[in-house]
């Protein structure tokens with residue numbers, strides 16, 4: 001058997017979260033390996049001159065100010081924003097089945113923007129470009145097929161028969177994490193019986209640099225503003241979460257009928273929907289690992305928690321995990337400890353579990369509040385939203401939380 005390659009830390013999964021973690025860890029001086037199943041090196045450059053809805057990637061993220069700061073520290077934000085991105089100054093949330101409405105403004109928080117909408121592939125591409133010039137040993141197109149505990153760390157097997165050893169393995173392999181299963185970390189999960197329909201649209205009116213979110217009994221609809229390099233403000237990425245049966249019906253519609261229903265669902269706030277891209281539907285499931293750590297092992301990002309996309313916080317929570325683990329492992333490095341130090345991992349888990357759980361509980365509360373039709377709940381929604389909208393300090397605190405600035 002060929003001798004296994006060995007690392008201080010092996011990051012398993014190089015999506016938006018794992019790639020950022022690997023880059024940060026290597027800057028701290030650890031010997032880091034990153035294994036990614038697909039070949040991100042071949043990610044196509046986003047087309048420069050957008051002419052059609054199909055030119056955008058359907059998956060985008062609302063990157064919070066805190067996540068932006070992390071990507072700045074990693075030196076990749078300038079590259080991310082050299083391409084298409086759209087800072088938004090306003091967020092409008094309203095109850096489609098009532099009269100409640102709340103509006104958040106960056107200006108009220110003395111901020112330039114509440115966040116930035118970025119296509120996921122722009123972030124991954126910028127991270128991989130930085131990784132190519134880092135000390136990280138990058139293994140792309142390499143699928144992990146197994147993971148076993150050793151007396152001091154783990155051995156990870158790849159599809160091509162290679163074995164890799166590390167003192168600490170970090171599972172960043174997404175919502176259906178195999179690493180989490182192999183290491184035996186159980187989850188609490190529940191199905192929303194909803195699907196998120198994702199696509200890009202062009203509207204006749206400008207999006208006004210606003211993230212729009214309308215709640216209805218069957219689920220929320222978000223219009224997230226996009227901006228082309230030439231400054232065209234008429235494109236939005238939509239995330240339309242609907243009960244499964246309704247989502248299936250919407251997916252089966254022709255483009256013209258789908259656009260008409262979408263236009264009605266957003267109450268024509270942006271005029272008519274004049275073009276719609278191919279649509280994708282994702283089943284929605286909330287999932288939370290009961291523990292994020294085991295000896296010599298940690299979970300980060302969607303592998304540890306997946307939440308409803310209604311507040312666009314999934315990637316931001318993952319970046320919160322990355323920040324906390326980088327802090328704890330920097331401290332371990334300074335103290336001359338192993339990256340698998342139990343106390344460092346326990347501190348990481350303590351810092352993240354509470355915050356992730358409270359965000360998940362808030363999403364669940366929102367979903368319940370807007371998913372019920374009783375008169376008393378409707379009254380609470382409408383009165384509550386109007387009241388909150390007038391309460392500057394409380395409203396600003398909620399906005400700061402969503403921007404990731406209260407941690």
Ligand SMILES: Cc1cc2nc3c(=O)[nH]c(=O)nc-3n(C[C@H](O)[C@H](O)[C@H](O)COP(=O)(O)OP(=O)(O)OC[C@H]3O[C@@H](n4cnc5c(N)ncnc54)[C@H](O)[C@@H]3O)c2cc1C
Nearest residue numbers: 013015016017037061062144173174301302312314315316
């Ligand atoms: C419809 C929708 C809209 C969303 N909108 C937002 C938003 O606006 N804002 C926001 O913050 N979040 C949003 N999210 C959530 C966000 O997309 C996720 O939280 C984020 O992508 C998670 O990143 P990750 O790197 O943890 O996991 P992933 O992106 O799933 O990456 C996991 C990586 O691991 C690799 N991998 C998996 N298994 C193996 C293996 N066996 N071997 C090797 N490699 C492997 C995969 O190839 C992949 O690259 C949304 C989610 C959905 C579904």
